Amino acid sequence: MNDKTDILNEIQLDALGELLNIGMGAAAASLSTMVRQEVLLTVPVIRIVHQSEVSTQLDEVPPESVCGVKQTFNGDFSGDALLLFSEAKSLSLVQAVLGDSIPLEELGEMEEEAITEIGNIILNACLSSLANIFNEHLDSEIPEYLNENLSSLFSGDSDDNSFVLLLKMSFNIAEQDITGYVTFIMDVESITKISGQINKMLGL
Amino acid sequence: MSINKQKNSDLDLNVNYRNVFDACGFGIIILDEFSRLLYWNSWVSKYSNCALTSNLGEHIEIIFPILGETRLLNSIDDALHYRLPSTISHKLNPQPLPFFKSKNIPLEHNIKVVPLKHTDNTFHCMIEISDVSASVKRENRLRDILKKNQSS
Numbered sequence: 286m287n288d289k290t291d292i293l294n295e296i297q298l299d300a301l302g303e304l305l306n307i308g309m310g311a312a313a314a315s316l317s318t319m320v321r322q323e324v325l326l327t328v329p330v331i332r333i334v335h336q337s338e339v340s341t342q343l344d345e346v347p348p349e350s351v352c353g354v355k356q357t358f359n360g361d362f363s364g365d366a367l368l369l370f371s372e373a374k375s376l377s378l379v380q381a382v383l384g385d386s387i388p389l390e391e392l393g394e395m396e397e398e399a400i401t402e403i404g405n406i407i408l409n410a411c412l413s414s415l416a417n418i419f420n421e422h423l424d425s426e427i428p429e430y431l432n433e434n435l436s437s438l439f440s441g442d443s444d445d446n447s448f449v450l451l452l453k454m455s456f457n458i459a460e461q462d463i464t465g466y467v468t469f470i471m472d473v474e475s476i477t478k479i480s481g482q483i484n485k486m487l488g489l
Numbered sequence: 490m491s492i493n494k495q496k497n498s499d500l501d502l503n504v505n506y507r508n509v510f511d512a513c514g515f516g517i518i519i520l521d522e523f524s525r526l527l528y529w530n531s532w533v534s535k536y537s538n539c540a541l542t543s544n545l546g547e548h549i550e551i552i553f554p555i556l557g558e559t560r561l562l563n564s565i566d567d568a569l570h571y572r573l574p575s576t577i578s579h580k581l582n583p584q585p586l587p588f589f590k591s592k593n594i595p596l597e598h599n600i601k602v603v604p605l606k607h608t609d610n611t612f613h614c615m616i617e618i619s620d621v622s623a624s625v626k627r628e629n630r631l632r633d634i635l636k637k638n639q640s641s
Binding site: 315318319320356382383393394395396398399401402403405406409412413416422423424425426427428 | 558559560563567571572573574575576577578579580581582599601603604621624625628631
């Protein structure tokens, strides 16, 4: 297996986490205005893992059914950005945001669009934070809703050159704590570029 | 000669793209890098009850004062300054634009905001508006039926 998961050291990951948390502050403010209640978003955990290890890292997401939002991005570095929840957590999120009590089996087109929009706000906040680190723009595709199993999303084998920057996300809405994950699937070159840029920022 | 073998120049549509936009069954608004109106199609004129010509060059917030501090305005900013697209759902943002099907009947809509690269390398943005009134009605109706069945 390509063991490049230490490509960002602890200091670099902390710095990246701080920058992403600033972006989350803006996303939370945007969500709070929309839903007219306080929304808190934090990134308590950030790490780099190999694609094949992702399923073992998402402790609150069952591998057979994942709800989420995907945006593919290109620029100085490229990849797929995903916000993932278990189906139950995505429902809790919609219920907390909309104040509805919709059973899971009734999650309709409108609720899927609401999840897509929430994901879009969060992923755009992450992407603009990363773009700020680079002082460059990232071009992103329109967000898409997904409901798949983990293995189809993270299909790289152990020799694959793709890694995942994994963020554990904590949502606090209407006195509920909801956990989700943001993942950036990127190749080694993209992560190496991020590493170099963070070193520049830290004066290393 | 098969169409695949024709030169690209032979494949020109030779149509005015404004006519294509005007034929679309959804709304298109194009703003310049300063959020000023460059174009909207006939669909937007119809449901906003505003003529394109009288609003050209105006800031979008002047045309639609309802936009102040809304998700749509933030999304336009994301598209113009960060080149990031946004999707705005009717469910989280009821009636972001003052569009009506007829007097007092609002047009329920979803929006996509997409950055557009201009030939001078600046970024404009396109706002795509789709009518979801029929889907909203259908979902509400189905939910009512389900509730009635569950309670009986």
